[in-house]
Amino acid sequence: MSTSLIVLAAGQGTRMNSDRPKVLHELGGVPLFAHALGAGRALEPERVVLVTGHGSAAVAKAARALDPEIEVVVQEEQLGTAHAVAQARDALDGADGDAVVLYGDTPFISGETLGAMQAARATGADIVVLGFEAADPGRYGRLVVEGGQLHRIVEFKDASATERAIALCNSGVVAADSALLFDLIDAVGNDNAAGEYYLTDIVEVARGRGLSAVVVTCDEAETLGINTRAELAAAEAQFQAMKRAEAVANGVTLVAPETVFFAFDTWIGRDALIEPNVVFGPGVTVESGARIRAFSHLEGAHGSRDAVVGPYARLRPGAELAEGAKVGNFVEIKNAEIAPGAKVNHLTYIGDAFVGAE
Template sequence: MHKLSNSTTETVAVILAAGMGTRMKSSKPKAMHPIAGLPMIRLLLNQVEKVFDRIIVVLGPHMETLADFVKPHQVVIQKHRLGTAHAALQAEAYFGKGIVTVLNADNPLIRENTLQRLIDEKKKPKTDLVLLAMECNDPKAYGRVIENNGHVIKIVETLDASDAEKKIKLCNSGVICADALYFSKWLKEIENHNAKKEYYIIDIVSLAVKEHKVVKALRASETELTGINSQSELAFAESIIQKRLRKQAMDNGVTMISPETVFMSYDTKIENDVILHPNIVFGKNVVIRSGVEIKSFSHLEGCEIKQNAIIGPYARIRPDTVVGQDAHVGNFVELKATALGDGVKANHLSYLGDSIVGKKTNIGAGTITCNYDGSRKHKTVIGDEVFVGSDAILVAPVEIGNKSLIAAGSVITDDVPDNAKAFGRARQVNKNSKVTLKN
């Protein structure tokens, strides 16, 4: 939800998200490409919602999925893609009379505090327009921000820059903030005298300078303002977000033996005193409680791991799974829609799907629950303190009673009562015969 303002000056964010991102070589809108499991538009909205009173998102035609995703914010459609200024102008009827900030959906790494600094800078006396700028080690194709006595006097595109101007490392990010009335006026004055015949929002700067308005450049880091226009830039943004997520986790008391090999989702929740070994992947909706140890090459999604459990190595924990306190889930064990009770051990080469397993039960190596009959899923319920021997096959629906024993190699198709011993295998027969070995 958007922020409720305590100020008499309303703040409005306009997010330009109409681009398809042809350089992404993808059929999906650029703004829907994920970073840490979250579409980049939502990553940006999460920060913008903390600062601005209202948010307007400018989309292109036939972007219904994206329109649904940005609800409840105001959506306007740019029917013809005629440039960034033209896109912002489609939202002009909703500007109001406060401060308007135009952002790009492909700049999803901007943080709340930077946006707040931008608004605060604009509210300073005799400041008419503020843009976000970054010091780039390699400016590449970014427009250079030219200043004089702390005021921006122009922005020069790389193709038009002199040799001296090309050496300037202060670059434009495309984020602009100004009073709504000025913004509306300048957007309508922008012309399209360029090779592409498009209306570029950055031309607002030259219009403001011509009117002797005060234009300032607010610095932020290059990694925070980096744009995403290709798959390689998307991967770079992913690396930045992963570094942020890892640092936040370690600051909260998580031990990572090799942080750069741990990959997290935007919503991963890890409590203190958790130990993460190298090469672990967290998908969406994972909660790890205090004292858990997760060993290498484990993949977890949609699950909760309770206190002091041990996971892995080479474990796969799938959605709708809860692993109880002090439980052990070992190498090449897969759990799906399964609740493991406290102290359960499933240490080797097993699959448990659509299952409930009671406290202190042992699941032998190679055990599987046959939960799918070709059309429907069925439940397996295993009681407390059960010993399931190796290579057991439990054909659901089936219930295994408390403190029962399932013999190794058994195929169990019927319920087993409490304290029973179940043998579901053929009797071994030994026959005497002479075997002749031929050379």
């Protein structure tokens, strides 16, 4: 069964207190929405549609830099999540299979979780909703489940006291047959406290037609949404903790893990050693046995096996260190290749160049 992704990225994010669209604020060195796209790639989607709104031109530019094949559509008026998803209809015209709705400001949904939703669809559920047990349900929408079936999703503003006592909450992520999804959206109204067209209402519409809906759950941490700069800072801390733990589990030595900062796509080989106060920007690969010494900054660079960088070195985009190459303190390399065993020991700038082998 083929799958398409619909990523909602239209919100202004007024609580960010920023002129920049919320989804362009960075987490792990890339725009927030890139994390949703990355998780969605686990489903090997046939088509990917990004629904933009506020700052649509800037968001579209950033999206196409990440994925030239992405389809970008605009939600001119923000009339609710169902209305936002409906903007993807033309872009998915003729698409077979499922559509999965993700959110550009919810960066931690994992590929494994999306795989579990896909598996639930394969067992025959017409609609699959991602839920989580909230420690403090607060203002989340509640999932009303009876006999293993999801009967409806109630937004907090519209929930009764009994419904507000439910701890099973809605993440917003939904999977359904693409044609069915848009058909259900057509039946959604806006008779609610906010006067919006809620995507959540498709569950009640589907149940009224005798269709099935089920809930797949994930850890609450996966559902963290970003609405303020404080939440963005907390998300960055969570992201860095995850990346550090992943690196150590993969055989990388971090001398002082809490001082090393990773990007979304950082890749480090086993038995590499990273000293304190190292920052990896996007596009860095470090092979096995390499050593990145203290207070170094790398971006768009590659360090081969047994290469040594730093301390106090900067590798800029296009820097390529061959096996055993060494870059010392206060050295900056940009768009240059350092051949096997070559040494650039200190106080040097090398750009657009080739340094031969030892």
